[in-house]
Amino acid sequence: MKKKLIILFLTSIFFLKCEKKEISATIKIKIELENKLSKEYPDLNFLKIYKNGKLFKEIKPDGLPFIQHSIKLKNLEEGKYEFEYLNIFEQKIVRELIIQESKIYEISLNPDYSDYKQNFKKSLIRKLKVNDSLKITYRSQGCFNREEDSVIIYKKEKFYELERNGKTTKLTDKEVNNLIKMECELNNIKFGGCTTSDIYIFSGKNFKKDFIDNTCKWNGWQNLKGEMKWK
Structure with a gap:
């Protein structure tokens, strides 16, 4: 009887594996901007x-799609997949996706993504004390373009104000x-x-710090103007 039970148990395991x-x-991998x-x-x-x-796989630049396009990896088994790439600040970014069933998974990889919060402690804006101010002067110059702009940030007791083109809000x-975020990304x-x-x-008061961006990839001031709805 004991022998029959063992045989029955082993047979059940066999059929479960077969089933x-x-x-x-x-996996649909989309390369897009954050x-x-x-x-x-x-x-990338x-x-x-x-x-x-x-x-598992390495894709070199000539095999990667242009921005806002995608590539597909098919016939993938279950498991944890990690996607490693460098962003425009040359930081290593790793995204994770876990496959558990037969379906189409999607993941977005953003060349402009950055963990800017790691630079919070360096932020001059965050360090402003009540009634202090900070001026940001922006100058851009290239072969066929030239632009200048500036803003003044004021720290009040419970909020911030910004002056631009003689108007304070x-x-x-x-x-x-x-x-x-713009300031923190400049540090990268x-x-x-x-x-x-x-x-x-x-x-500002007792400080001055310069940053230069000649990457032609980030364009932080123009991005900021869009986010702030400046004209």
Whole structure:
């Protein structure tokens, strides 16, 4: 009797394994900008895909789609897939997707995404004390273009104000975050070698800090103007 039970148990395990469906999934990888207002079109330098911690596939620049396009990976088994690439600030970004069933999965990779909050402690805007002010001067110059602009940020007791073109307005929390995000991303800018140079000067009481962006990939001031709805 005991022998029959063991045989029955082993037979049940065998049939359960046979009945387990094989997973065959598809991943649609879309290369797109996080900032929909941006007019820049940066590409990915490379894309490495890992499956369960091991390198599964590497796609070099000539095999990657242009911005706002996608590629598909088909007949994929279940597991954890990680997508590693460099953003426009040359930071390593890793996105994760777990396949558990046979279906089409989608994932977006953003060349302009950055973990800007890691630079919060460096933000001069956040360090402003009540009744202090900070001026941001922007200058852009290239072979065929030249632009200048500036704003003054005032720290009040419970809010911020911004002066631009002689007009002062109270900032919303979102607008303050837009300004801080731009400042934090400036700290991540690397040398680019583009013929157009965007210069940012942050000046205030007892401080002055300059940033130069010649990457032709980020275009932070124009993005900020769109987010703030400046003309």
